[in-house]
Amino acid sequence: MFSNTFLPNYDPGQKVACDVCNLTRLCLNPDVPPDEISQLSRVVRRNRTLQRGQYIYHAGDRFTGIFALKSGSAKLVYTDRLGCDTVISVLLPGELQGFDGMASGQYLCSLVTLETSSYCELPAHELSQVTQDAPNLQRLFQQKTCEMLNGFIERIANAQRPAEERLANFLLDLAQRHMERGFSAEQYHLSLTRQEIGNHLGLALETVSRLLGKLECANMIRVQGKHIQLLDMPGLGRLSGKIPS
Amino acid sequence: MFSNTFLPNYDPGQKVACDVCNLTRLCLNPDVPPDEISQLSRVVRRNRTLQRGQYIYHAGDRFTGIFALKSGSAKLVYTDRLGCDTVISVLLPGELQGFDGMASGQYLCSLVTLETSSYCELPAHELSQVTQDAPNLQRLFQQKTCEMLNGFIERIANAQRPAEERLANFLLDLAQRHMERGFSAEQYHLSLTRQEIGNHLGLALETVSRLLGKLECANMIRVQGKHIQLLDMPGLGRLSGKIPS
DNA sequence: AAAAAAGTTTGACCCAGATCAATAACCATA
C-alpha cells in the first residue's frame, strides 16, 4: 500500500514554513528568492486535511484563494448547466489550483480530494498584497497560469486522438509527474476510479476497463485494481504518439 | 460582403494610440487607469497587416510578445508531434493572444490569420518593465490568462457533448462575440472553412456541412456559403444546452 | 463475519459520426 507521504521523513501533518517545506521546488520555482518565500510563508494557511471525496472548494464559491496540495491527490471538476460533470485535471502534491476562481471572483469548478489529502492556502485578500511586494512571486503565478494554459491546449488536441492513445498518454503523464515528486514512475496507485478516468478521457468506464485489459495482454502494463505497473514505457510512448517511433 | 472595419468611421490602417483606439475597452478593461494606458501605448508596435493564411507567429518561434488583433480574425493552431493540427481557438478584434509562448519562452501554437487582418504587438522585452510599473496592467494580464483558462475548461467539458450541441454552441459563441464588438449577432461572416470548423469542434467537415444543412431545414439558421444568419436564437440556445428549456 | 454498497470486468449489440466517393459550387487568375 502507498502512503501519502511525499519524501522520506516527511510528515504531512507538520506545519512547516514554505522555506523549509520540501515541496517548495514544486510549488514555487528557483527564481523566487528567499525573502519572497518567507513573505509568502507569513500569510499561507497551512495543512488542512480532508478525507476522500471532500471538497477543497465548490463551484460557485466566492474566490477565497489559491491552494497548494501537500499530500494525496485531487480532481478539478467542472459541472455544466445540465449537471453533467467533467474531470478537468488531476492534482498531485506540490501543484497549485484555484485559478479558475480568479477571473470572476468565484470558482468555476470544484476541487475534490481523491484520497486523504492535505493542502495549504494562500488567501485571496493577501494575494494582491503579496504579489505587489514580491515581483518574482507575481511572475511565478503568471508563469503557472500560462503553463496550465499550455497543458489545456495539449489536452484539447489530445481529445481528438483514439481512445488507446489517450489512455497511454494519461498513464505516462501520471508516471512522469509521480517521478518528479520522487515516487516511482514504473508503478503507482491510481487514485481515480475507472469511471473517473473515463470521464477525464472522454470514454465510458467499460472502455477504460477493456483498454487496460488490452494493454495488460500486450504485456505493456500490469493492473491489479488501482495499482498500476508500467512494464513497457517505450511501447506506451509509441502508443501515446508522443514519442515518435 | 463584410468589411474588416470594426466600428463606423474606424480605419484599421490608422496608427492610433491605445488611449484613443476604440478597441481599448476590449483589449484592456475599466480598471486600467489612463496613465497606465499611455505607458502601454508608448511601447506597443502598431498595425501590421497580413493577408489570409499568413502567420502572426509560428509554433516554436522565440516568444516575442503578446498580440492584440485589431481587425479581421485569426486561428490559434496547435500541431502535435505527428503533424496533426488542431484549431484551438478563434480570435476576433480586441482579443489578446500569445500567452502560449510565455511559459517556456517559445510559442506552443501558431497564430494564423483567417482573412486580411491587422494587429498590434506588445514586445516581450517591454512586457516585464511595463507590468512592473503598471500594477493594473499586470493584473489585467493575469485576469486575461485566467479567463482563457476558464474558456478552455468549458471547451474541454463541451467536447464530450454531441456534435449538434457543439455546433450550436460554436455559432452562438461567435454571435455573442460579434455583438460585443458592435457587429450583428443575427448574421455574420464565418471566416473559417467547414474543414476548420470541423477541426475546431472535433468533427469531420462532412458532418459540419450536414449539421448546418439540418439546422437550416429546421429553420434555425440560414446558410449561404460563409454567410450565416441565426433565425432562432432561443432554439439554438436550447440545442446548445447552455440555456435550459 | 455477514451484508450491503461500490467498483470492475466481460459479452452482446447498437449508433453517432467517420470515411470513402462522386458531384457541384465557388473562387481566383489569366
Added chain:
DNA sequence: TATGGTTATTGATCTGGGTCAAACTTTTTT
C-alpha cells in the same frame, strides 16, 4: 469567360466506442 483549384454538398457504407446487462470483486458498514 474559360479554367484549374480549392471548398462544399450529398449519398452509401463502415466502425470505434457507447450502451445495456449480468456476473464478479473489493471495500465499507454493521
